Amino acid sequence: MIKTASLTQLNKHMVTMDKSILYIVVSTFILCVTGVPHFDTTSANVNIIAIDDSRIEYKVTNNNLVKVDLFYESLCPDCIADYPQFPPVVKKLHNYINLQTYPYGNAKMYEDNGKTIVKCQHGERECYGNKLHACAIDQLKDVQKYVDFNACMMAKRSDDDAADECGELYKVDANAIKTCAKGARGHELLVYYGRESEKINYNYVPYVLVDGQVKDDDKPLLDAVCESIHPPPKECDE
Template sequence: MRDWDIKSMEIEKVDKVDLKLYYESLCPYCVTFHIERLDPVFKEIGSYIDLKLYPYGNAKRQEVDGKTVIVCQHGEKECYGNKLHACAIDELKDIRVAEPYISCMMNGTGGGDGSTDKDATKCGDLMKIDSMPIMVCAKGKKGEELLEYYGKETDKMADKIDGVPFVFINGEEFDLHDDLKKTICEALKNPPSQCKTKV
């Protein structure tokens, strides 16, 4: 194999930090973290972050009339918001598109309370995303299945997560008082030039 072939293969294999965020759509702390901290960092160095979002938070599964239902901390509106987020991740297939779209929805961009159909539609218009399949998913069986999936994934970490937002960076708990960008940059073997500048 020629030298330049090896070099091009190395360039393709970008050094990435694994970041998992467990959250819920209407939790004020989650909204603030997503909009003010995660989103700006992801916009700047997102190509160095393997981001996984888990929109479920402190929801609980309960038996009601012999049927399992998910009850969200901030009520049915939050369950629907969580489904919108889950469906956006599923439908858009690319976290680099889904993350800013979710941040936009959380911001109440459409004049809704945040993570509503109004917000999904307005953010879709702004970002040239067809929001209709996302809303259809959130209102149907697929949305329920995705919410259940994120519930099971969140439950797997129940012994470590003591509230939301909760962040793991390369499997280690991230202290929410710390600088997110600095922590990510320090975890990279070859930090990019953006790591030398403030967000």
């Protein structure tokens, strides 16, 4: 019969262990003590985030998710028209996709006396709208939450009033998001999304990639994503 040590005792013995050995020991300990189901490591990675005397935090990352990337800007009419496709697709296919959104669009960056300046296609109002979107992503973290919130803001022109209305609708702290957008963090996030957007050679928005391939503008997002899931799940037929 195998005896299980306390988590405190286990941590003391783990201090000098190789990282790979630590992963195996901790994973086994989780299974034995908490009864967490075994993770199939052929399709997922288990990352140990933190360990202390009372808890073990871990994150499961699925390697087989369909990558969906949306490059857009807050005041572009086509982006405003296209964004409503995303919340229902995330809701239906959240187990099969990894969605990343980049609120920057056709903005341009340049350096001036050591500062990074961003000029947005539709002016400063759009830069601020992009910052609101970026701060919502940063603070809400959960993809369904920020896609719902940002879709709501897109429909209302992505300004402070939109943030307040959508915050009330989705039970989100709009004041925190507005404070972020007005401060250094908002600018930092906008520059980050600008750097990421510059890595992609696009000349129009919305620009959508599904597993690295440009989505056909005439094809609904749901259809494009379902075609990239092998085999297509039952959610694609509903």
